Each structure stands twice: as C-alpha cells, then as structure tokens.
Amino acid sequence: MGIVTLLTSIWTRLALLLALAALVPGCAQPGPGQIEGNVFDPYEANNRQTHELNHALDKAMARPVGVGYTKIIPDDLEDGIGNFASNLSLPSTIVNNLLQGNVEGAFRNSMRFVFNSTLGFGGLFDVAGDFDLNEIGGDFGQTLYVWGVPEGAYIELPIVGPSTERAALGKAVDLFTNPLSYVLPNPDKYIGTAAGVASKVGDRGRYAETLDSILYNSADSYSQARSIFMQNRRFQLGDGDAAEEINPFDLNTEGF
Amino acid sequence: MTQVSRRKATGLIGAALATFTVAPTQAAALDTVSAKKLVDALVGEINRVIASGKSEQAMYKDFKRIFAKYGDTSYIAAYAMGNDGRRASGAQKKKFSAEFQTYISRKYGARFREFIGGRLEAKSVRPVKSWFEVTTTAFLRDEAPFTVTFLVSNRTGRDKFFNMFIEGINLLLTERTEIGAMIDRRGGNLDKMIADLRTAK
Numbered sequence: 001m002g003i004v005t006l007l008t009s010i011w012t013r014l015a016l017l018l019a020l021a022a023l024v025p026g027c028a029q030p031g032p033g034q035i036e037g038n039v040f041d042p043y044e045a046n047n048r049q050t051h052e053l054n055h056a057l058d059k060a061m062a063r064p065v066g067v068g069y070t071k072i073i074p075d076d077l078e079d080g081i082g083n084f085a086s087n088l089s090l091p092s093t094i095v096n097n098l099l100q101g102n103v104e105g106a107f108r109n110s111m112r113f114v115f116n117s118t119l120g121f122g123g124l125f126d127v128a129g130d131f132d133l134n135e136i137g138g139d140f141g142q143t144l145y146v147w148g149v150p151e152g153a154y155i156e157l158p159i160v161g162p163s164t165e166r167a168a169l170g171k172a173v174d175l176f177t178n179p180l181s182y183v184l185p186n187p188d189k190y191i192g193t194a195a196g197v198a199s200k201v202g203d204r205g206r207y208a209e210t211l212d213s214i215l216y217n218s219a220d221s222y223s224q225a226r227s228i229f230m231q232n233r234r235f236q237l238g239d240g241d242a243a244e245e246i247n248p249f250d251l252n253t254e255g256f
Numbered sequence: 257m258t259q260v261s262r263r264k265a266t267g268l269i270g271a272a273l274a275t276f277t278v279a280p281t282q283a284a285a286l287d288t289v290s291a292k293k294l295v296d297a298l299v300g301e302i303n304r305v306i307a308s309g310k311s312e313q314a315m316y317k318d319f320k321r322i323f324a325k326y327g328d329t330s331y332i333a334a335y336a337m338g339n340d341g342r343r344a345s346g347a348q349k350k351k352f353s354a355e356f357q358t359y360i361s362r363k364y365g366a367r368f369r370e371f372i373g374g375r376l377e378a379k380s381v382r383p384v385k386s387w388f389e390v391t392t393t394a395f396l397r398d399e400a401p402f403t404v405t406f407l408v409s410n411r412t413g414r415d416k417f418f419n420m421f422i423e424g425i426n427l428l429l430t431e432r433t434e435i436g437a438m439i440d441r442r443g444g445n446l447d448k449m450i451a452d453l454r455t456a457k
Contacts, residue, residue, distance in 0.1 A: 134400045210367060217457040220437035227433045228425050235424020243389045246428055248331055248409045248418045255349035256330040256341075 039230050040153050047156040051222045054161060058204075058215060066204025078202050080124040085199040086135070087116045087123025088192035092178035096138035100146040105136035137236060140177055141170025145237045154226055162229035287415075291388035291408040292381045294415045298326040298406070299376045299392060306371050315369060320361035328409065328416035329357055336431040340439055340446065348446050355453045360431070363457060367422075373397050376404060387418075394422075 041047065070078065090113045097106035112128040112135060120127045128134075144166050145151075152165025163171070181189045204211065218224040234240055305318045323329065333353040334341055341349065374396040381390050387409035393401045407419040420427040435449070438456070442448040 129400065207370075209370065213363070213366070213457055218434055218437065219441050219456075220433075223437060224430070224433055227429060231425045231429065232423055235421070241384075242421065242424060242426060243384045243405065243407060246335070246407075246419060246426075247385065248328065248387060248407075248411045251331065251334055253330045253334040255344075255346050256334040256337075256353045 039226060040151070041226065042153050043155060047154065047226075048222050050156045050158055051225070053158060054156065055215060055221065057159065062201070062204050063208065063212075066201050066206075067208055068205070069198075069201050070205030070208075073202070078206075081195055082199040082202060083116070083120070083126045084123045085192065085195035087113065087120070088180060088195065089178065090135070091180050092174055093135065093138040095177045095179065096140055096143050096174075097136060099140075099143045100138065102136070102138070105138060108133060108136055109138075139167075139170055140173040141167035142237055144170055145239065151239075154230065156222075156226075162225050164230075164233070167233065287388060287410070288381050288383065290415050291390055292378060294326065294408055294417065295378045295381075295390040295392065295406050298322065298417065299378055301326075302368060303375050306368060306374070309372075312366075312369065316362050316365045319365035319368065320357060323357060323361050326417055328412055328418040329353065331411065331416075331418045332360070332428065332431075333357070335428045336435045338432045338436055340436070340444075344446055348450065352446070352450050352453070355450055359453050359456055364427075366457075371396060374399075390417075 073081075090109055094106050094109045094113070097103075097109060112133050115128040115131075115133065116123045116126060119125075141164075149166055155163050155165060155168060157163050157168060160168075160171070178192075180192065214224055214228065215221050231242065235242065301322050302319075305315055305322070308315070308318075310318070330353060333356045334349075336356060337344065337349075337352060344352065371394065374394060376392045376394050378390055378392045381388055383389075384407070387407055390406045390408060392404045392406065394404050395401050402423050403421075404423075405421040406417045407421075408415055408417050410416075411418070418428075438449045438452065439446065442452070
C-alpha cells in the first residue's frame with residue numbers, strides 16, 4: 001500500500017472515529033436517586049436477559065472449549081500465544097496512550113513492542129517483562145474517560161460481557177485504532193485477531209476456577225459480575241479512590 | 257496511566273517516609289511503619305502456606321488461622337451483612353461471624369492457591385483518613401504483576417486489616433453483594449443463609 005493511500009485511509013478512519021465520538025453525549029445520564037450501589041443500571045431487565053444468554057453460551061461453549069484448550073495446549077505454547085496476541089495489540093494501546101497525552105506510557109509501550117518483536121521472536125516471548133518493562137494499559141474507552149466523557153449506563157454485551165456505554169463505544173472505536181491493520185496485507189492482519197481469540201479462550205480455561213466462582217457459584221451472578229467489572233474498570237482508569245470509600249470506624253460491629 | 261500515577265504516589269510516600277525518619281511526627285510515623293509491618297507479616301504467612309504444597313483442606317485451615325490473626329473479622333462480617341445486620345439477633349450475629357470466617361478462608365484460600373509458584377510483595381504504605389493503605393504486588397507465572405491492596409486500621413486497638421482489593425476489586429463490597437443476594441434468595445431468612453454459608457463457595 002502506497003504511503004498516500006495509507007494516509008488517506010487513516011484520515012478517513014479518523015473522521016469516522018470523531019463522528020463516533022460525537023455520538024457520546026448520547027450516553028445515558030443518571031437522574032437523582034438512580035444510582036444503586038454506585039452503579040447506574042437503567043437497562044437491568046435487558047441486561048439480565050443478555051446475562052442469561054452469556055451464561056448459557058459459556059456453559060455450552062466457552063467454558064468447555066477453554067478448559068479443553070488449556071488441557072491440550074502445553075503451558076509454554078499457551079503463554080506464547082498470549083504474548084503474541086498482546087504484542088500485536090500494543091500499537092493500538094500506544095495510539096491511545098498518545099491520544100491521552102501519556103507520552104511516557106507510549107514510550108514504554110513502544111520499547112516493549114520493539115524488544116518483544118525482535119528479541120522476543122515476533123512477540124512470542126515477553127522479554128521486556130523480564131526487565132520490568134510492563135504494558136501501560138490504554139484503550140479508547142479510557143481515552144474517552146481522560147477526555148471527560150461520562151461513564152454512561154452499565155450494559156452487558158452479548159459474548160463480550162460486562163461493559164459501560166463509554167467502554168463499549170471505546171471497544172467499537174478500537175477496532176480501527178490499531179495501525180498494524182492498515183499496514184499489514186489482507187489475510188495477515190487477521191492473524192492477530194485469531195491469536196487474540198485463542199488467548200481469550202486460554203484465559204477462560206486458565207482462570208476457570210475464579211470465573212466459575214463468579215458465574216456459577218454466586219447467589220446472583222448478574223449483580224456480582226456487574227459489581228466486579230465496575231470496580232476493576234474504575235480502578236484501571238484511576239477513577240475515584242476506592243480506599244477512601246469505606247470508613248471502618250463508621251459501622252456498629254457489636255455482637256459480630 | 258494508573259500505574260504511572262501510582263509510581264508517582266509511591267515516590268511521594270518514600271519522600272514522606274524519609275521526612276518521618278529525620279523528624280519523627282510520632283503517631284503517623286509509628287502507624288505507617290506498623291501498618292507495613294502487619295502486612296509484611298501477613299504476606300509472609302500467606303506465602304509460606306502457598307509454598308507449603310499442603311492439601312487443599314489443610315491450606316484452608318491455615319488461611320482461616322491467618323485471617324483470624326491478622327483480620328478485623330468482626331468488622332468484615334458486620335460489613336458483609338450490611339443493613340440486614342440490624343435485625344439480626346445476638347445469636348445470629350455470633351453464628352454468622354463464625355461461619356463467615358470459614359467461608360472467607362475457603363473462598364479466598366481457593367484464589368490464593370492459584371498463586372502457587374507466585375508471591376506477594378509489600379511495596380508501599382499511604383495514610384488514608386484514619387487508616388492506612390498498604391500496596392502489595394502479586395507476581396504470578398507468566399503474568400504481568402498486579403496490585404493487591406490491604407487496608408489496615410487500629411479500630412480494635414490493634415492493627416488489623418479490614419479490607420483487601422485485588423486489582424481494585426473490593427472484598428467488602430463483593431461479599432456484601434454476595435451475602436445480600438443469598439439473603440434475598442432465601443426470602444430474607446437469616447438462619448437459612450447462615451446455614452447455607454457452610455457449603456457456599
């Protein structure tokens with residue numbers, strides 16, 4: 001692909017991206033008294049239906065495939081596939097680091113990408129991690145947070161699972177933020193996607209016990225998944241200080 | 257992004273600690289140090305259990321002992337029961353508190369077992385209002401290091417941890433959601449919930 005076509009295509013996509021961002025004010029806003037347990041969930045009835053669907057899909061497919069995958073594929077190979085997929089997604093993270101003005105993060109991630117792509121044999125090995133050069137996370141949902149876009153309502157997406165309106169929009173935009181997808185020729189660019197899917201499948205198997213404890217063992221897996229997702233997401237974004245929220249001196253513990 | 261700001265915060269705490277050593281402002285200095293000491297000891301014991309290679313059941317027993325020794329167990333149980341605690345009788349509270357400790361040790365013990373081959377390392381302390389936040393890093397096989405945080409207070413007169421976060425996921429909130437849902441599922445019957453806690457995962 002010539003450099004001019006490449007640039008034009010990036011600009012077209014960027015315009016599309018901005019158009020999408022313009023849709024953001026459409027995120028639902030909580031009214032007074034609508035936030036329960038610190039989560040705004042006006043679509044709970046629909047979300048619960050999707051949760052049932054996801055639960056069934058997990059039981060019938062994701063869980064057995066994931067557990068089988070982890071059993072069959074040797075640990076080293078599984079780690080290699082995970083590393084390979086995460087390395088190919090790094091350029092997208094770097095784009096988001098930059099959109100957030102996080103130059104240090106972009107620099108560290110770029111070093112990571114260079115080290116792992118070369119010394120790590122195309123990203124199969126995480127050599128950068130051995131030198132404490134770990135990934136500084138970045139996705140477009142986070143970029144929207146940094147830009148001051150509100151979180152919107154909680155939504156559970158089919159297959160993808162828990163999300164917020166802002167995070168879901170970010171995910172959609174991130175389909176276009178990986179520069180590699182503009183540079184790599186046609187079937188090659190899907191290798192990253194395939195590795196990404198394989199790595200997700202592996203995670204399902206590897207963390208089977210933990211995920212089972214949420215999905216199958218909790219009394220209300222919908223609200224537990226919602227609570228855990230929201231806490232973890234806000235923690236990743238650095239949104240709020242959870243350590244301040246609960247005062248141990250406020251509670252009457254008599255009798256316990 | 258968060259990691260960068262956390263690193264900055266760590267630097268600041270380091271600087272603050274350095275100031276304390278030069279000119280001790282008694283109480284604060286003592287507490288920061290003792291909060292870290294508590295978590296160091298706690299993490300040391302957890303690491304030893306993880307590395308011991310004991311059976312699952314034996315490990316849960318060890319975790320229960322550690323939880324009782326280092327944790328503010330009555331606070332954690334009271335928080336988990338939430339508003340329902342107000343209508344619980346003295347006997348129900350006592351029974352719940354005991355069953356809850358076993359349940360927590362089993363549930364979190366099972367998670368800690370996944371740390372086999374890994375370790376926790378206490379990194380930094382920072383004061384939050386009238387308690388302390390001790391940040392530790394978990395290192396697992398072929399996994400980017402992640403953050404496990406302990407909140408420590410001397411509410412009981414002794415330093416105890418009263419909450420734990422794994423990558424921002426809060427033990428107290430998670431357990432209040434869980435216990436609340438269990439109570440709802442049983443039509444508000446506290447005795448039934450307490451009885452079922454024995455087999456809950």
